[in-house]
Amino acid sequence: MDQPSTPPSSDDAKPASGGSLVRRGFWGLGDQAVVSGGNFLTNIILANAMPATEYGEYGLLWGVLLLLNGVHAAIVTYPLSVRGAGGSVEQIRRLAGGGVAITGCVGVVTVAMSLLACRALAVENVAGWMILAGLAWQLQETLRRALLAGFRMRAVIVGDAISYLGQAAGVAVLAYARQETLPNVFAVLAGTSLLAAAVQVVQVKLRLPRAGEFQEQVAHSWRIGRWSLLTNLIGIVNLQAIPWVVTAFHGPASAAMLQAVNNVLGLTNPIVLGLHGIVTPSVAHARVGGLR
Template sequence: MGSGSPEIFSEITSPPDQNGKAAPSRLVSVFGWARKGFWAVLDQGLFAGSNFLASVLLARWLEPASYGAFSVAFSIFLLLGTLHTALWTEPMLVYGSGKFREAFLGYQRVLIGYHWRFGVFAGVAFALASAGSWAGGQREMALSLLGLAFAAPMVLYLWLVRRGAYALLEPRVAVYGGAFYLALYLGAAWVLLKVGLLNEATALLSMAAAAFLAAEVVRFRPRVGSTHPVEPGQVRSLHWNYSRWALLAGGLSWVPGNIYYLALPAFHGLEAAAQLKALMNLLMPILHFNGALAQRPSTWDGAGSGNGWSWALYQNQPGSFPGLYLGVLCTPIGIRRGFNALALWGEVPSSLGLASLA
């Protein structure tokens, strides 16, 4: 073993007790955090898998203009999601696992109240935008925005309660919700396809229904902390102090990956946005894998885990999977297989302009 081995083992075992035997508490703690890490990565895999499969399947099932409108609406939703995450979800990971852990249910109730006020406002705004698009003759965008008026509040609700499981250090509960969401969303989309009702609006409506039901599964699984009322003013003050800079950072982080979906339709039509979305689907596994790893320091360090060894492993291995994935994808065979994978059980739709690459 290297020279660092004694230090490593001294970190995961406790000092000997009065009988001279080493207490295994630190070693048990290591395995406990490893188990939680496994559930966190599995949850992120389910979350990423549902979005990835839905995007790929919708690219095949919808007309190019409809898929382009869906892509534009989803990019707008992601901007809304960055604001929602900065205001409520991200601070909850810190305060929910610390200051309000003993009164988490009361704290969560306050956050859910703020969420629904935000969601109603967003839903009304999207409904008005849908009416304006319809009046302007933009049928595809009108349908997408109408679906988003229902989907945005429900999906953001799922995001909020799903991360609540992380604040309570129970990522396994989030896995249950993720699996339920995946089954419901893809199942509903498949049924709509078979009955001839699948379009950009119904795809988002099925997302809304699946998200709400999955959120209820997650919300009522963990019963940690008391229902003691939490002062909304205190929560508002703490969250605003935390999130005022996160809002700016979140908005700026949205721009590089999403601004093109808004710009392309203005110059080249919704089909161009569909082409870009179909290509970007290939990068989704990388982004969500890194997201799964990034959740450990933000959530579990907020709970005071103190496991510096696991954070060191994360820092030393941040690019192993993405590097391997990109290495395979950038080979000629990887490019061909990747574009063929966009259509799963068939060839790439020629209307997306990718057939020559496959």
């Protein structure tokens, strides 16, 4: 087993006190505000710039990526958050490396589902960019969860600002230039996620796990992630099935109206998701420390 390494110098990674929990909560909610705010702005810009049919197609493809991200969250990032919270800096780096490797395996599903979705909507020219956007998003999400597992709440904001505020700025430029086509939009999403991932690779300093460690991580991820996978799939499929049914009967322009409503509802995400990003590693860390 790895020996505990020197703890990070950031206050974010110190044992929790009342004050540190408040600070973590503040930075965690601030980070989620960046994430949700970037997504909200992106959708509002596209809703106003794209024709209804094309925006409906974007919403459907984006929903597929949300479904795939739910699979990735259950199998990769949730187990990483739980296991990494009680680990040393070196252990988190190795877990992050293993998480990236598992992400590559899960990526096969992302490729297959993206191809099917694009074929169903007859937008095969979007498939390559959609696949790249989905894989880049999952890669960046793995790295940001490694930072959150180590309670590096302030550090994670840098990459998230590049990814989510960057994508909003990118689609704004596309809209201004009247180039807001589906391939261009997904290219922007892919590019900002890759830039953010590059920053967070440096922040995490990930390490490749040893063979035995990786096998153990895969088994652990499946053991604790399978039930989360089931609940994620049920919730997301129920939500995303509606616009696909609407599209089947009334076309993608009608689905665009549903997406516009979801844009408004998404304003509640910073509190709900921000607390989730703090509570999961905090509870896991407390359990490792012997608290009940």
